[in-house]
Amino acid sequence: MKKILIFLGVVVVLFAGLAIVNNASTSKKVEGNPFEKSSLHPETIKQLDNPNYQNIILPEELKSSLDADESMTVYFYQPTCPACVEASPIIVPMTADMGIDLKLYNLLEFNEGWAEHNIQSTPTVIHYQDGQEAGRVEGLYPEEQYNLWFEQVKALD
Structure with a gap:
């Protein structure tokens, strides 16, 4: 015993x-993470050093930018979303090459984004013009379709 x-x-x-x-x-x-949180979901932690997930926007920053009638393009994603994991290496470098400052909003860390921005699924990219939604693309698409959509976004600016 x-x-x-x-x-x-x-x-x-x-x-x-x-x-x-x-x-x-x-x-x-x-x-010192960009989410300014003391604890993060394990899948978010895995992406902290990934170059495709660096241009993070926090809920307060997004709200103040939209309240100030700014124009911006925001990528709403979740680290646990297989379609997001597939889309990010396509759209993040694409927008960088096009000169679009794509902001990334992590819905896994900030759940309030779902309702506040009427997100139905991920990935979702929304372009805001003068603080108002001007267009969105939802879901996983071939690179050519993303390219066409981002060309239209670029033409708005």
């Missing part, structure tokens, strides 16, 4: 140690 208790004690200490190390590692990764 004594051996079982000692064994169980060692197992509990090992698991506690692993939890502490994992928590410290995650905290270090989350430190």
Whole structure:
């Protein structure tokens, strides 16, 4: 009986140690993140260093920009969305090449974006002209279709 208790004690200490190390590692990764949150979903953490997910816009920034009647293009995505993971390497570099400052809004971290911007599915890209929605594209499309849509957006500016 004594051996079982000692064994169980060692197992509990090992698991506690692993939890502490994992928590410290995650905290270090989350430190200074562009979402300004103390904890992030694991899939968001995986994308922190990905060049396709760097031009983040926060809900407050988006609201103040739209309230100021600014024009902008915003990509609403979720790191857990397979279509977003497929679309991002297409549309993020494409918009950069076209000179479009594409802002990225992470709906997994900021759920309020779904209702506030009438998002039905991801990926969704919305172009705002003078603070008002001027057009949107929802879903995963071939590169040529994205290109045509972004050309129309570029023509608006």
